[in-house]
Amino acid sequence: EVHLVQSGAEVKKPGESLKISCKASGHIFTSDSIAWVRQRPGKGLEWMGIIYPADSDRRYNPSFQGQVTFSVDRSINTVYLQWSSLKASDTAIYYCARHEVYDDGPGWLDSWGQGTLVTVSS
Amino acid sequence: EIVLTQSPGTLSLSPGERATLSCRASQSVNSRYLAWYQQKPGQAPRLLIYSTSTRATGVPGRFSGSGSGTDFTLTINSLEPEDFAVFYCHHYSRSPFTFGQGTRLETK
Numbered sequence: 001e002v003h004l005v006q007s008g009a010e011v012k013k014p015g016e017s018l019k020i021s022c023k024a025s026g027h028i029f030t031s032d033s034i035a036w037v038r039q040r041p042g043k044g045l046e047w048m049g050i051i052y053p054a055d056s057d058r059r060y061n062p063s064f065q066g067q068v069t070f071s072v073d074r075s076i077n078t079v080y081l082q083w084s085s086l087k088a089s090d091t092a093i094y095y096c097a098r099h100e101v102y103d104d105g106p107g108w109l110d111s112w113g114q115g116t117l118v119t120v121s122s
Numbered sequence: 123e124i125v126l127t128q129s130p131g132t133l134s135l136s137p138g139e140r141a142t143l144s145c146r147a148s149q150s151v152n153s154r155y156l157a158w159y160q161q162k163p164g165q166a167p168r169l170l171i172y173s174t175s176t177r178a179t180g181v182p183g184r185f186s187g188s189g190s191g192t193d194f195t196l197t198i199n200s201l202e203p204e205d206f207a208v209f210y211c212h213h214y215s216r217s218p219f220t221f222g223q224g225t226r227l228e229t230k
Contacts, residue, residue: 035219037167045159045167045210045221061218062123095166099214106214108157108172115166 002026002098004034004113011119012086019082020116022096030054033106034079036070037095039115050099050106051079086120093117124149126211128222134230141198143225145211150191155215158187158196161224162207170209171196198227 007021022034036048049060051070058070069082081094096113099106125148135141145156153174159167169178171187174194184199198205206229211222 037221044208044224045161045212047212047219047221050217050219059217063218097167100172102214103154106219107155108169108178108214109159109167109212110169110172110178112166112168 002032002111004096004098004111006094006096006113006116009117009119011121013122014087014120015085016120017082017084018086018118019080020094020118022079022081022113024053024077024079024098031101031104033099033101035097035099035106035109036068036081037097037109038064038092039095040092045095048081048094053077053079086118088120088122090118091120123218124151124213124215124220126213126220126222128209128211128225130225131223132226132228134228135201136230137201137203139201141196141201141205141227143196143198143209143227145189145194145196145222147192147194147213151194151213151215153190153194155213156187156189156194157212157214159210159212160205160207161210167210201227203229 033052035050038046048064053072071080093115097109098111100110127146129144156174158171161167175187208224
């Protein structure tokens with residue numbers, strides 16, 4: 001089983017940059033993929049996209065393309081979600097979650113991080 | 123993009139009753155690629171069901187999933203107090219892998 005631990009809450013001002021992390025431990029396969037999921041206050045879940053740590057291949061939900069960047073440091077089993085210029089509308093809880101490998105592709109999300117609350121306010 | 127629409131938005135029931143939650147897709151989804159999650163306040167979502175009807179490890183037998191094509195259902199038999207939460211359906215058919223907007227199951 002994969003265990004995901006995310007970095008702590010952040011408070012930022014509009015226009016600032018930010019990078020949050022998600023560290024994986026446990027039985028990690030080379031074909032694993034990690035998704036980022038946004039949840040705005042009082043709202044539902046939004047799948048932002050996916051990164052494959054083995055080769056850093058990334059697929060973004062078109063709704064988030066150009067707004068965020070996914071990256072990975074394989075040496076420490078950690079994936080990152082990054083913003084270059086935050087907006088108030090980025091205020092949300094961000095979850096990382098592991099896609100189970102299924103039919104040689106991403107399947108269901110079977111392990112979730114605890115979430116990172118990002119607050120953007122002037 | 124496949125849009126998943128859940129209904130009802132809120133379901134008010136009492137412990138012991140049966141809950142039926144619906145998830146309708148804007149396009150046909152292979153039943154192998156549809157999952158359900160439960161989220162309680164202040165917690166991360168938890169996988170309940172994958173491939174439409176397979177319960178995840180540790181999920182009680184009162185939870186069951188069914189459906190095909192564009193219509194999928196999560197049924198919870200004999201509700202327990204700990205079942206009240208928000209439930210999301212999710213497809214992983216093709217990117218982007220979207221979620222439904224959620225159904226809130228509340229105590230009547």
